[in-house]
Amino acid sequence: MGWRLIRTYTILVYLFMFLPIAVVVLLSFNANQFGSFPMTGLSTRWFETLWQNEAIMRAFRTSITLGLMTAVVSTVLGVLASLALVRYAIPGRNLITTLLIAPILVPEVVLAVALLLFLNFLNIGKSFTLLLMGHVIFTLPFVILVVQARLVSIRRDVEEAAMSLGASPRQTFFSITLPLLMPAVAAGGLFAFTISFDDITGTLFWKPGGIETVPTQIFSMLRNSISPEINALGTVIIVLTVGLPLIGAAVARKLATKSAG
């Protein structure tokens, strides 16, 4: 009896969460020119108009570029920071870790305004580079958390063995530590990419005039009308942000089982 209630309740919660998403995906294939029910037929016309919409495609390219660059910068910085924090006795290690993780805890609006005010104070105008920096700030904690957790599990004596066999510290890093760290690096990079790709709050504050990312583009399109194109775009984004991490996780798991010690 109790279990049946819980089961029903759970199903309802999931329906509440996922039904709207399913509706978006469903309606993106609607032939009707209004992005709502009833459906008049199946069609991929909204994907075609989406493809031909120069503004959206530009936003899409911007988002991809920004996401990739954020992922690369965040991952490199995150790995370096994790190495320093885990492998070396740095004074104030806990404080530094907390500061690096803090952007997750601070509300994004606060972070966004703070960075903007700081730029104003420094008399630096908005630019793509600064937008990138902003994204790096709030994706870095995820990379650090994932990479640190993995790094802790890589035994120091494996690295010591490599050095005793003649590998310099740098060679040891590239031939031993980094390959063993790879699943975490890949996961961190994927996190950074999807979070950056998804972000709207910070991006709205930081983006220079004339540059739109996919979320800000949708946002401005919604202000005028609800076009079915947005449904199609939503579907594409879902595929990207859900599908990519799933693939990534699968790859990471495969790497991990291959190299588990």
Add this chain to the structure above:
Amino acid sequence: MSAVSLTDIVKRFGDFTAVHKMSLDIAEGSFVTLLGPSGCGKTTTLRMIAGLLDPSEGEIAIKGKRVNDVPIHKRNLGLVFQNYALFPHKTVADNVAFGLNYRNVGKDDARKKVAAALDLVQLPDLGGRYPKELSGGQQQRIALARAIVIEPDVLLLDEPLSALDANLREDMRVELKRIQQRIGVTTVFVTHDQTEALAMSDQIIVMSKGRVEQVGAPEEVYNTPASEFVAQFLGASNLLSAQCTGVSDGEISVEVSGFPKLSIPRERAPKITSAGPVRLVIRAEKLHLRPAGSSVDNGLSVDATVENVDYQGQSARYFLRAGEHQMQAVNMIEDHPFATGEKVSLRLRNRDCAALPAVSES
């Protein structure tokens, strides 16, 4: 020229001195064991030789060359850890070949050397496997192969057998010694296990609290402990307060209450130079239990009562009371062990006793 020499080495961590001033010469080709309980400084010493720790003071030389400022990867050492430390993402063959990549060894040559090393550790067919597919014993053999394939100047073993289960540990002990003798590499072995130390070493360095307690061949360390610590750490010993009543050329006379008068050979009491209080050391396995009242054959006899028996199969450990002394004896069991409460006669021989100065000098 010694393979490794430590001169006045000291290692401090903050206020804590892990290794007190220590000097040591390790002969080329010898198997030397650093033996002691955890925290005695043996691993710290090994890590300083390896270059994983810098000594706070003193000089380390390998093959006569000062290496204090030489980083680990340029010292040409083989290092084997307790937890094998194989590279989990590389095959066994790539693990073994790893060190050769940093030496001028051609591809064909490297392949031959790897095969020879795998042969030596008797795992010639596992080259293509990954470490996690191997058992603990196999992994440790591979770790050994990886360390010796580079023909190191010194092989450093940090408790390499401790992670293995008991039966395997004995096999590996024999195996390790065989390989070491075969290739003749100078070996420094760290362990807390006295059996391993006694079985494998040419020389044992017993350490306690960062200090060297005794350096000597296994038999020497076992038979003539230089301190109470050594006497108790290597095997079970009975330590009794005694009185030395005379020193002559060949032996010293020792009196213990309730014991017949003992005449201990001088070489078993090298530190006793004059009459006075001493500590008498008798190994538990050198005290032989006989039924009370059985005839005394040449040796010395002390009456005692069995207070407790720790039955161990082929042998038994007896906790005994002899007058004011509580003692332990470990004897092989012939038919049945003696029972708790049984009166027995303890037999001992003069030459199985050793004497130490009463106040341990440290």
